[in-house]
Amino acid sequence: MSKKPKDSKIIIFFKKLGPGLITGASDDDPSGIATYSQAGAQFGLSTLWTALLTFPLMAAIQGMCARIGLVTAQGLTVTLKQHYSKPILYGMLLFSFPAITLNIGADIQGMGAVAHMIYPQVPVAVFCVIITALLLFIIIRFSYQKIAMILKWLCLSLLLYIIVPFMVGQDWLMVAKKTFIPTIKFDKEFLSIIVAILGTTISPYLFFWQTTMEAEDQVHRGVVLVDKKILSDMKTDVNLGMLLSNLVMFFMILTTGTVLFNGGIHQIDTVDQAAKALEPLAGKLTYIIFATGVLGTGLLAIPVLAGSQSYMLAETFGWDAGLDKKFAQAKPFYGSIIVSLLVGLSLDFFEVSPIKALLYTAIVYGLTAPVMIAVIMHIGNNKKIMKEHTNSRLSNILGAITLVIMTAAAVGLIYFMV
Template sequence: MKKLFAIALGILTAIGGFVDIGDLVANGLVGARFGMSLAWVVVVGIVGICVFAEMSGRVAAVSGRATFDLIRERLGPRVGLLNLAASMAVTLLTYTAEIGGVALALELATSVNPYLWIPVVGAAVWLVLWRVRFSLLENAFGLAGLALIVFAVALWQLGPDWSALWESASRPALPEGESRAVYFYYAIALFGAAMTPYEVFFFSSGGVEEGWTEKDLGVMRANVFIGFPLGGLLSLAIAATAAVTFLPQGIQVDSLSQIGLPVGLALGKLGLAFLLLGFFAATFGAACETGLSVGYSISQYFGWQWGKFVEPLRAARFHTVVLLSTIIGVGVLLTTVDPIMLTEYSIVFSAVALPLTYFPILVVANDRTYMGNHTNGRLANTLGTIYLFIVGVAAVAAIPLMVLTRAGQ
């Protein structure tokens, strides 16, 4: 019974925790502009994150050590440092965007300027990361993030032409007036949002935090192979509500309030209440995850004590990294940079960093020194190799497409 509860809780947490500010912005923007013609990218991204999250979780459960701890040892300090620099640049940018996302969610709830909320949010995130237990942090925000299911309910209530939505998703076509370069730019943005690097670092380190062993492999896989795809369906629901509401009117989405508007139209004030809870939980939970991921990765590379399973004073450098990252993120946002624009850039640059993120995981997951009899099988290696090719193409194309399309304009 206890194991079944752990599986159910883990799946629910994975669903609610999958959607962050990047998924909200990317799916809302793309749905309003391209309908469901880019739904295939979300599916490809979900399969990819499942493949590498399973490897990352298996490494943690079998070896009892987290990703960067092994990457530096297995690939050497120079390759490990390159991986760390690329991944942390993107994760820090994502952390900044998530803090901005929380501020935007609070603006919707209070009508107070988001830039006044940013220092408050930064302080709140740091206090939670410093004092709140890992299991409570992960489960509370993951479960509260389930409130975003209100998008699926709103989609049903809007009464769309389901056959037209399916036609758009299953037979993707370039919308009239859009260029192929812009189409593929947003395809890469969606892909980057689904396979954000911090997700696998947090998942692996979280497994160590929770003391996973080989006995927990079944629970871990259930979380990955059930929770993540259901979270992906939630992302598709966000895109579909935007497609139904905005695409026929030719309206482009450029704010968090617009992304939530279809829910208000379909479900009224009660729907908006659940929406605001979901926005806050998703962005605050993701801010906690990315903040921890920065501290995890840097501490693991340099061999420092890390994690919330130890007293803060014993992991002082870990908590200092988290604090400095928070100060940097708040400082960047207080320059009045647009959080939505920052989010768009963060998910595109995520795509650029993907090869350096996922190649080392594939190498470690095949090393019998760490994995014993739990190295990758043929299917995992085949899918891993295919996805390394895909992320390589996305990484090479991301910046040229950003320049060519002026960031999707």
């Protein structure tokens, strides 16, 4: 009897990756790409250093969420429901749903606009409908394992953005300088874009998704006891996911900061504008790669957005939930996914500006993130919930820094709005 061939080390490593990789990659959705493109177009390379700042902060908070999911074997919403007052839970739901729906709508519009650019014969609205229908089919038709595998492969689309800067000339000494020596400008425009970057990278919906997916992944792998190896694999997965997310952010700012800023284009409102502006300045291949990446990241991010919202609802009201369940087994869960995508799609037909949708999303995320970070840190240090797996000193230090920075960003956001 022939032996089954052993998987290579690369395949074994890839199999270990899951919720952390998908969460990090989904953070670079079309709306995030629009934010990074505007940062590069408006300020050149002056915001490159933010990628170094956000990486450890994202890794620390998402690591806490992942550990909560592993130890409790349940989503963040269930933990809030069991151990904290109802106003905290319902407050998070109240603020999260409009922001997530607006984010979904902005992403669908961005993908539709980019698809229309590639194939102009089909109207943007038709592409938006096709994209929404495709996403609903994938989410409802396939099991969690297949969706997770699809999402992992879609993460490769992010590598397209890492290639682009090497296709145009770069002053790498200047790139290094702007990366490691922060540029700070105390004016409304610069501080606004810093707040926008923070709101885009450290988003509350990712906290809920990470926790729930770790819990589900634990069930699918048949994990009964959380040991050091499982926690180590989780850290590798989360850290790699957050590193990929920040690398894409870095190279996105680098591309637009080099090409668009130097080309005299300083205002980017939508992701398709960024793609169009790149074509005459950097060539058709760069433009196609950029546009293709938008479609890939949208297909990756929207299921995460819609899924996180539906899990929050299901865990709050006790519905049967899970991407591994058939539609008939979890009708309210899948129904909420359908509604969120259709409402997001409707924004295009009601002519809601994508840039306004993103602005409102950033406001709500910016206001709720500090509260959620404080709650997550409290859960992470609660021995009653976490037992012997409470936060390390480093996690608490990075979490505290994140809380201070996100609170300052929220105060700055209110100041700019007023």
